[in-house]
Amino acid sequence: MTNLITVSTCNLNQWALDFKGNKERIVESILIAKKQGSKLRIGSELEVTGYGCLDHFYENDTITQSWEVLAEIIKDARLYDILIDIGMPILYENCRYNCRVIVYNGIIQGIRPKKWLANDGNYREMRYFTPWMKADNYSIKYKLPFVIEQIHNQAFVCLGNITMNCLGTKIGFETCEELFTPQSPNIDLSLNGVEIICNSSGSHHELRKLDKRLDLIINATKRCGGIYLYANQIGCDGDRLYYDGCALIVVNGEVVAQGSQFSLNEVEVITATVDLDEVRSYRSSVISRNMQAMANDNLFASIDVPFRLQEGEANSSLKPTTKKTIRYHSPEEEIALGPACWLWDYLRRCGGPSGYFIPLSGGIDSCATSMIVYSMCDLVFKAIKDGNKKVLSDLQKVSKQSLEWIPESPEQISDKLFHTCYMGTSNSSKETKDRAEALSKRIGAYHTTLNMDSIVAAMVTLFEVTTGKKPIYKIFGGSPTENLALQNIQARLRMVLSYLFAQLLPWCRNSYGGLLVLGSSNVDECLRGYLTKYDCSSADLNPIGAISKTDLKKFILYCSEHYENFSILKDFITAVPTAELEPIVEGQYTQQDEADMGVSYDELSEFGYLRKVEKLGIYSMFVKLLHKWGKTSNSLHDNLDGCIVTQLEDLDNIDVKKSVLTRGLSPREIAEKVKHFHKFYAINRHKQTTLTPAYHAENYSTDDNRFDLRPILINSKFEWGSAKIDLLVDAMEKAEKEIMKLD
Template sequence: MSHLITLATCNLNQWALDFEGNRDRILESIRISKEKGAKLRVGPELEITGYGCLDHFLENDLYLHSWEMYGQIIKNPETHGILLDIGMPVLHRNVRYNCRLLSLDGEILFVRPKIWLANDGNYREMRFFTPWMKPAVVEDFTLPPIIQKVTGQTIVPFGDAVISTLDTCIGAETCEELFTPQSPHIAMSLDGVEIFTNSSGSHHELRKLNKRLDLILSATRRCGGVYLYANQRGCDGDRLYYDGCALISINGRVVAQGSQFSLKDVEVVTATVDLEEVRSYRASVMSRGSQASLSPVKYKRVKVARELASQSDRFDPYVAPSSDRDAFYHKPEEEIALGPACWLWDYIRRCNGTGYFLPLSGGIDSCATAVIVHSMCRMVVKESKEGNVQVLNDVRKICRMDENWEPKDAQEIAGKIFHTCFMGTENSSKDTRQRSRELSKVIGSYHVDLNMDSVVSSVTSLFEVATGKKPIYKIFGGSQIENLALQNIQARLRMVLAYLFAQLLPWVRGIKNSGGLLVLGSANVDECLRGYLTKYDCSSADINPIGGISKTDLKRFIDYASREFDLPILKEFLTATPTAELEPITNDYVQSDEIDMGMTYEELSIFGYLRKVEKCGPYSMFLKLLHQWSPKLTPAQIAEKVKRFFFFYAINRHKQTVITPSYHAEQYSPDDNRFDLRPFLINPRFPWAAHKIDQVVKQCESEGKCDLDVMTVD
């Protein structure tokens, strides 16, 4: 006998502190869920406030407004007839909790606080909330007076409970709890819970989705049951992009999956599942029955005198369980094309911007940034043609067009909102200027091509008049400090010119009622890590879509985009030598990024991963690379590379304190303000670590080999 029930989860593009907008998107998701016949709807973590409110979670106003919005939601008759799982912060006995509120027909069933909080990497939940450290314990919670008037209730259960309907049992998990070794769903499953909801605020990182999906599928593969995963999607006001991918699984199989990257503000994912499959799956594993009978955790059941699966659904021959499907993953180059593009779209539409300005150098980094903007424009056109009213209204507003205008292609949008500029000097090559011009033409940006030698000369002349000294480049006999100063003048002047043009180009073009353009940065994660950029140069911008992406991944993305977007010009960027073009070009000398840095971009990615993800200092990094890079490199060569990396990383740490806010896409991002909290004044020689490294090198050289298993280094 089948026991069919339709369930709904969703991706919502919520925005921090956008209470009314967040409310309306929640209401829309409930309407769609009911329209599809769902009996349970689960939404993202903290969906009423938006997940990324940060220190606004410390403000009492936020809790008041959350209850006001929640009251408006559950008193609306259109939200009745479906079990709702909604996320918001709650004050209980003067303690702040990250909670789920479960309700039915305008009545709150119970409030479930989060037990295990995310408190590493980009997350600081312990700064704002307290974990509920009482497993399976429930207390009385007195509802605020404004909610008492709505529901007619005074007291509701608060704590670690589950819902028991006449035909099934439902438990709630929140984001981080899925990632913990002893997830709540394990004990809940042993106590008979059949349906698990998980409300998340999980951000995008390259190659991360498979870990998340594997955890969801393994949860129900081991325990049996139905798992509904909901996630926030979009930029809610900071460096992170929440990548959706709402999912429904049963017994380790995927039956529904939402999109990972999309411009849709509301996406509802539904599936019809057979609860008899859960019961059969669990009963077939005898050891599970033994564990269930011995499990010490018994949850309080909040009873609901109703069946979630209607009789008509259970016996309707035309209603069938949703079919299995394979989990879908984007390739990393597709993730780069879509994630930062969605982030840029949310940013420009929510800040009421006029458009973007990008210094286009002719190198691969600014090229990749421009192509991401092009990808954004492509996505906007696609959504507009598919009837996405929100996107169409937003693009008309940004482009200053009337209500009848519809964009015909990505180039038309770019021509109105995307501005690029090649800021050449006598050190610039014809090739980079030409590549910039041709790229701007094919993607449709409004392009300016200028020479700034007169500005550079004015600054150097001013210095000469004031000091009586004239700096000259190293290749003409100058010192290293003169050489760097002359390069930095050009780089910093480009930043000044970028903001000048960003403010005035809309005025030049006669765009009425417009503000300035947002300036885009284009320093990749490896350059930021190494500090291979000038402080307050044109890497200083309003936002940076590639600041968390490696040079290696950017090359793969450009290769992909050349084919997928039909942009053959991109092949020329791939074959060009990376160069800052800040020094004179002669018959014998062309400046090269990797030669300047003393290490390759591939090596930088490895250093970054070992430093941040594997938590290596200089000594442990050296030992790891001794295994990996021998015998291709000698111990002395490996030691020199490691010391060189940490030296330049350390002396340039101060640059990370003012780095442009960047799209977070890589686990080894050096973002000082949120992700990578390290001091910016440290001894760059790391003398004790260097001493230990030298000992290992000496021992290797004296023995003629390196056997780390028998090392005797103190």
């Protein structure tokens, strides 16, 4: 008897609460798996409901309709003769569980609830679900709802931490977050003889994150041996996250199949033929592993399934799938692809709007957003060329075109979906106007240009008539208050004009349906609060709201090399970052972003990472940056903890004292930058609560929705921590003076 098995996993583009569409995609994936000869198919986490239902999980309808969808799947005889692993929520004794439901030939074989829930970062699973905390070998007799019972008279099923004992092999389960825990279930599963481990996930995209996920899967099977099937959701299911697919099949640490990380396909099935004998040989040759398996007493509730997954001797043409080289995208490619797929899903699913609108300033941020939209158009065009009829149908529907219309280039798609407008004033330069026009023309967008001086003047006149006082710019003798007010008038008027144009431009072009307004504030500016509340940063969506300025520059450079005839992009990279909200004097900008902020964009990225990822407060951040930015040498680094305790006064080692201040910034310069950042971060903290919903891309995102939860009102002086910094700086400067005397 051969021990070859054909198995399938998949990427599914599910949508929260889209029970009909979700069911259709689940069924399609099972049918494709069967067509490819598979005997086992696993799907993504909570694939029946969609992962991102959030507080809709509280509704009993969500549970009830999940069972109704499962009933439809169970009744479909086309889905027989294959073991199916389906994800859905289940209610047991008034507790809600995130479960895997295992089905074979219309009978539910068992239900496996998730043990370890994702409850940090973007995830709040314990808000909705209860972790299964029973002993591993404990299971209960679960009463099935009538909608299931009436199909095949099945009234009960085993619910618990189960494994499936099929004829000839054993299958186990872990779900998403459980893979990332220190004691992953796959360890005990492998020691208990489970040869195939199924992991169904709802894992979101984040720049530079994929390697961590793949590394865990590959090392799990490299250490323990076995066959690992990983399924994931793909696409935007209704929120700020993009689930990036990348379904995998791994055997003994070698990848034999890998799905797309970014794709417009709603259903992608990954199939491979694997050899159980390879697993048995791999495991049995490691004596220490066998001893641990013998001593392991974490047993599971095992369920017998009368189904043989192995192929028969007659199928002699079947061969194991060979190993593959893992595909990774560069961060620049991830920016081009992830937000573009997210924007496409949002546009085609939101109903009504016929495209996107952006106030195109001629700066790098709005340029980056525009190039992401162009990337979306390029992906749509390529999908249509590859024969994706669903993408073509969605495009025709969104763009309000006839069924006969088929685009011949990404630019033709952009002409229908993308609208840009340069909103200039007397403070704007010809260079930014020309850049905006040139970029929009190359992308193929429908572009308009306006001068809003008359509207700005009307606002100032209204204020002057009402109060008797006229504000003037700082360059002409006005106060900082007047200067800021005049800048904010322009910024907020651009927001109002954006929504006016977004609503009426399709009408001007003899079409209908408004446009979704896109924002272009990067994560560094949002963190610093360097934006006007309710200005043109306020929009419907912001594709770059969690991407750093540094990464955006690299992305623009990538686009200039990746797409043909986009040399205009290099002009955006070299342009001085400015909002053009103050008068230009003698051809020079009086306002520049980095000078205005008091810190560089690179420094803001550093602050953001230390604050969110390393979770450092003001004092700890200062100490960390002393090592990284300071003039101190390695010998002082080694003694820095002691310096903090003794304020440097007890250091008798002359060599250590001589090592102070040999390169980088001085302690006082670092202290001023750290305190400056915290001051403006705290003052502008309220702005984070009104930020436009942004694509989650960076691990120091400022999203106030659920990723970065902070008070609105913070004491911007940080007096205690600032005083500690000042004491340490004084002590270090005293040590510097002693060194100079010694020299």
